[in-house]
Amino acid sequence: MxxxxxxxxxxxxxxxxxxxxxxxxxxxxxxxxxxxxxxxxxxxxxxxxxxxxxxxxxxxxxxxxxxxxxxxxxxxxxxxxxxxxxxxxxxxxxxxxxxxxxxxxxxxxxxxxxxxxxxxxxxxxxxxxxxxxxxxxxxxxxxxxxxxxxxxxxxxxxxxxxxxxxxxxxxxxxxxxxxxxxxxxxxxxxxxxxxxxxxxxPRFDLISAALSLGAVLPVIYGLKRIAIYGFGAVPVAAAACGLLLAALFVRRQQVIANPMIDLKLFRQRAYGASIAINLVALFGMVGFSLFSTQYLQTVLGLSPFRAALWTIPGTLAVGVAVPIATAVVRLVRPAYVVAGGFVLAAAGFFTVTFTPVEDGIPVLLPGLIALSAGLAVVMTMITEMVVATAPPEKAGAASAVLQTGQEFGGAIGVAVLGSIGGAIYSSQMEGVVPESARETLGGAMAAAAKLPAEAAAELTAKAHLAFVQEMHVAALFATLLMVLGAVLAVVALRHVKDAPKPPAEPEAETAEPVPGKEDYAIAGN
The missing domain is CATH 1.20.1250.20 (MFS general substrate transporter like domains)
Incomplete structure (x- = not known):
């Protein structure tokens, strides 16, 4: 050019x-x-x-x-x-x-x-x-x-x-x-x-559209219900039904002439691996948000509005970290910038594991800032990579796959981290009466409200301690997952580098210029 x-x-x-x-x-x-x-x-x-x-x-x-x-x-x-x-x-x-x-x-x-x-x-x-x-x-x-x-x-x-x-x-x-x-x-x-x-x-494929809806909705529904109420026949059956329809959807994309999702995209390292890496990032971010919110509101007793105000520093950190990452990626391959974001997030999650039961904001806040900034870097780099890699005529579908993966990542994160945390909480509350207090922190607070002051204070203290230990274990699990994400980014994307845009570009039906078919190339090719 x-x-x-x-x-x-x-x-x-x-x-x-x-x-x-x-x-x-x-x-x-x-x-x-x-x-x-x-x-x-x-x-x-x-x-x-x-x-x-x-x-x-x-x-x-x-x-x-x-x-x-x-x-x-x-x-x-x-x-x-x-x-x-x-x-x-x-x-x-x-x-x-x-x-x-x-x-x-x-x-x-x-x-x-x-x-x-x-x-x-x-x-x-x-x-x-x-x-x-x-x-x-x-x-x-x-x-x-x-x-x-x-x-x-x-x-x-x-x-x-x-x-x-x-x-x-x-x-x-x-x-x-x-x-x-x-x-x-x-x-x-x-x-x-x-x-x-x-x-x-070509004509819009209504059958593929119905299969995609039938695949995504039951899985998301099942995962969220499992996270809230635990394993049961209805949510498990819903998730299984969704997975079956997902298999049918994939099969249809393989055999029809004009598929809704071009599965060949997933063979490109910069696309298929990016979807998986983004899912890992959303697993950690969305999955852990439940713990931080409950800690601020239920353990520390902040109002929802005051708890929301404590999210502002994390948002500001995102506003600083992402522009820095977009500048650094001009000099360093995207894989290492993504891995760096995961490492920063891992440090944030690990910091959270030291949060005390009382007055924990000085410890929790730096951890939340680090994990928010790190995962924002990951998601920004991955999003740009997906947008750049997909052919122009498939950009909308490719973006939708990325965002659907985000929904799945968040739902799986809530289900898995919620289940891990719930098991820890229940083990710490073993023998406590009533049973609802052994299941969730909210149940313990509701039970405490009906007890005399001394008994209520004892139950509240025990429940707060159990929840913080639950949060520590979930944060530690997320730390290990972020390290895994960093390794995955380096292994799967290390050969991906920026490439000049091809000189010939197709044009849209309205004569709007369309960017090159591929802005990322494999090093050495």
Whole structure:
């Protein structure tokens, strides 16, 4: 490529403004995964849900979002990524309005399900459009870093913003704030965002779409139920059914002429290994979040809002670590930067193992900052690698596979670390009466509230100690997993290096330039 062509490939001011527009749905979708926890008590008091309805009020959004990512990522490649993004933004805004003014639990559940469908259209489209906007690899890394930062910021800001809103307004306000943001996206999107769809795309495969939904939803549901209630016939059967449908989905992709997911992608070291490494990162991050949240709120007695404020330093650390990593990767191969992120996360988890029962924030906080920064580096590097490696016409589907892997990683992390921690807690509480106090920390606190002061204090102290020991073991397990992730990154990705973009590029149907087919190459080839 000549110097003139290289300069032409660089993004200008319009593209960077477009990135700002793309960050709007990223922030909101990630916020809406956590925003409900604050509003739930007030909502339950007004809507009067049954126990089963309350569970679906909390979970339906994430379940539908996870189940439809693959379908929507592929659909965007076929009908147009911008078109799908704007349609999803409109649907998300309408769903938010209905949720805010819902008058029954059933109506709210339906609205949240619709928001999950819309959210699934937004996430793969934003990441795929970044590939269309940023052809230069250095600029694309910066853009992907901003995208990852938006995801992290949204998850961290969800409890904080909802807490502020609920202190001053009714519970529906946590959903109303989505509407003006989505209106802004619908207005600015057609002006700033390019359109891309695969020329002459084949007919959308409805059977593959149904199989992907049938595979993802039962597995995610089963894993989450196992994490909360332990092994039972229903969640185990659901997970097994999902795995069976997943096998059928993979088989169909192997035999049909135009598969939803091109399985040949997984033969590329920079893609297949990246999906697995990203799953490991989400295993640790999401799986351990339950412990840190319970420690701050239940053991230390902080309000949800004050506990959420302690997540801000970790978010700020992510904002510092990711730009540094994107600069370092220009000099060091991505494998070693990813491994470095895992090592930093391992150090953070190991620090958490020293957290005392009382006044543990001075120990816990540095650990959380280190693991947040380290895993953010891993996920940013891996996301950029996946986006760069996938062919342009498959960018939406490839992004959806990455994000579906994130959902699986988080669900498996919650299930495995929750099961390990639960076993430790129960062993430490052996012989305690009532039985509910031996099962969970929440059960012990509920039991303590019914006891005389002296007995309550004794049970509380014992439960707090058991939980902290549970957290230590889970953190130690996560430490070992992060070390394994570092080794995996070096072994699987050590031959991957940056490569110049091929001089010939295909064009989208709308004549928008498309980045080169592969920005990563195997050293020595």
């Amino acid at each position: 000549t110097e003139t062509e290289a300069l032409q490939a660089k993004a200008g001011r319009k593209e960077w403004f477009a990135l700002g527009v793309l960050l709007l749905p990223v922030l909101l979708v990630s916020m809406d995964l956590t925003v409900l926890y604050y509003a739930l008590p007030a909502m339950s008091a007004e809507l009067g849900p049954t126990g089963a309805q309350q569970l679906w009020m909390v979970d339906i959004y994430a379940f539908v979002l996870a189940g439809l990512l693959l379908t929507m990522g592929t659909l965007g490649d076929k009908i147009g990524r911008r078109r799908l993004l704007l349609a999803g933004a409109l649907a998300f805004g309408v769903g938010s309005l209905v949720a805010a003014y819902a008058t029954s639990a059933g109506e709210f559940i339906a609205a949240r399900a619709a928001m999950g469908v819309a959210g699934a259209t937004l996430m793969p489209s934003t990441l795929a459009l970044i590939r269309n906007l940023f052809h230069d690899q250095t600029q694309r890394r910066t853009a992907v870093a901003a995208w990852s930062g938006g995801m992290a910021a949204g998850a961290a800001l969800g409890p904080i913003i909802s807490g502020l809103l609920l202190d001053n307004f009714w519970w529906g306000s946590v959903f109303i704030i989505n509407v003006p943001v989505m209106v802004l996206l619908v207005v600015l999107g057609p002006v700033l965002l390019p359109e891309f769809k695969v020329p002459g795309a």
